[in-house]
Each structure stands twice: as C-alpha cells, then as structure tokens.
Amino acid sequence: MGTRPSGSPWKRAKRLLREPYLWVLSYDKVSDKWSARISEFPGCSAEGSSSQEAVSNLENAAILWLVSIIKGNQPIPVPLDMFGLPFEDWSAEYKGSTPVHWDDEIGDWVND
Secondary structure, eight states, rough: OOOOOSSSEOOOOEETTTTTTOOOEEETTTTEEEEEEEETTTOOOOESSHHHHHHHHHHHHHHHHHHHHTTTTTOOOOOOOOTTTOSSOGGGGGGTEEEEEEESSSOEEEEO
C-alpha cells in the first residue's frame, strides 16, 4: 500500500470532514455487517464487521470522496441537520464532533 499525497486537497478534505455532516450507521442482522454513510455525500458509504470498522472505513472513503470533489472543482456539500436542512447556526462547542445516527426503530442520536 502506497502513501497518500500530503498536498492541499488531502488536508482540506480532512478539515472538511470535521464539519457536522450526518453520519448514518446501521446494522444488518442478515449479513451480520455494519454499514455507514454520510448523508450529504452521494454514493459515499462503507461496511465493516464492527461499527468501529464501518466508521473507520467510511472516514477513509469520505476523504477520497472529498478529494475527488475538490480536485474536480465541484461544490462542497453543506452539512445538513437531522431534518435535511442546512446546518447554519451550530454551536462552536460541537465543532469537530461527529454526529452519528443510530439507524434503528428508535432513532437514538449519539455523538461518537
């Protein structure tokens, strides 16, 4: 496995990933797998044998997804709240935390 370039798009992607994007985590009993996606990043998802592995895989996929958007001069998606509205006025105390939606019947919200 090679090393990743440390250029500006990579650093910017990592910074952008600290924004309050909606990370959705779900478990499939049939396949015994966890899946994760970021609602604002179409087509960006990952799986894992554990919730931690799915989130870690998603972080890597999201960085690659953002780098491709940045390099292609495409618009960066705006973080959305749980109702799908732009996250315009969020508290600085939550900056850098990752909102994760536990995708089950109850729909509990946790901060990982």
